[in-house]
Amino acid sequence: MPILEPDTSGIAAAVEAARNAEVAVVAVGDKAGMFGHGTSGEGCDAVDLRLPGAQADLVEAVLATGTPTVLLVVSGRPYSLGAFADRAAAIVQAFMPGAEGGMAMAGVLSGRVNPTGKLPVGIPNHPGGQPGTYIAPPLGWFSDGVSNLDPRPLFPFGHGSSYTSFEISDLQLSASEVPVDGELTVTATVANTGDRAGAEVVQVYLSDRTGQVVRPLKQLVAYAKVPLEAGESRTVTFGLHADLMSFTGLAKTRIVEPGAMEVKVGASSEDTPLVGAFTLTGAVREVGEGRVLVPSISLG
Missing domain, CATH: 3.40.50.1700 (Glycoside hydrolase family 3 C-terminal domain)
Structure with missing residues (x-):
């Protein structure tokens, strides 16, 4: 045709x-x-x-x-x-x-x-839906009373299917308080619960609960593709420097600000079964050139 x-x-x-x-x-x-x-x-x-x-x-x-x-x-x-x-x-x-x-x-x-790819953009549900980013402010996402239209995608950012199945569990955070120039270690276990080999992409998202400007509901800061044989499980550890939590503040400079943070770990931006909380502590820190933009990742 x-x-x-x-x-x-x-x-x-x-x-x-x-x-x-x-x-x-x-x-x-x-x-x-x-x-x-x-x-x-x-x-x-x-x-x-x-x-x-x-x-x-x-x-x-x-x-x-x-x-x-x-x-x-x-x-x-x-x-x-x-x-x-x-x-x-x-x-x-x-x-x-x-x-x-x-x-x-x-x-x-x-x-x-066995496919291991993940969507780099959402797949819209209806023809008028936008192929938008998952990075949305609180009122930019669907909630009662905001709009009569649901903007959520049919398949979200980070989604991907496989011929096997996976389970992500056992979230552990290295600390409940992290200095504004420190690092948080996030560990989770991923298991292949199916009957053939495959690989899961474990994704880590952060949410800033107290930012001085409107912050995204969630933001991808780390991910790792973990190959697994059938029935195998492995731990994956992410080192997240506080620079990854920086943003442009009211003074138009990039800062790391103390306050409540939330970390979510899962298989897509909308499939994050593991949720933890921590607090950034100290004074507001301005972040200049040379900031740490890449997490450290290790597999166990």
């Missing part, structure tokens, strides 16, 4: 093929191009986040056959997939994977490769 035109001429053949198959793989997404000669690229904008052309009609028609359907999205932007998510057997998102992308996707679809 053409991507740019609303051409439905090939849908009937696709439906017939799906009806005679055990599994259907429907590839949708973008055509790379520039200045209107594609659907993704410089000068190729979109009115909303519906799949281009008649691709949504194709997906709906194949899903209606009842054949288990894998939706393969090869795109340059995150499209809204909420209309299909509950009915598709699986969704694979590939952001313009390049020349070797076909082989990589074949490995994932066949099960030869």
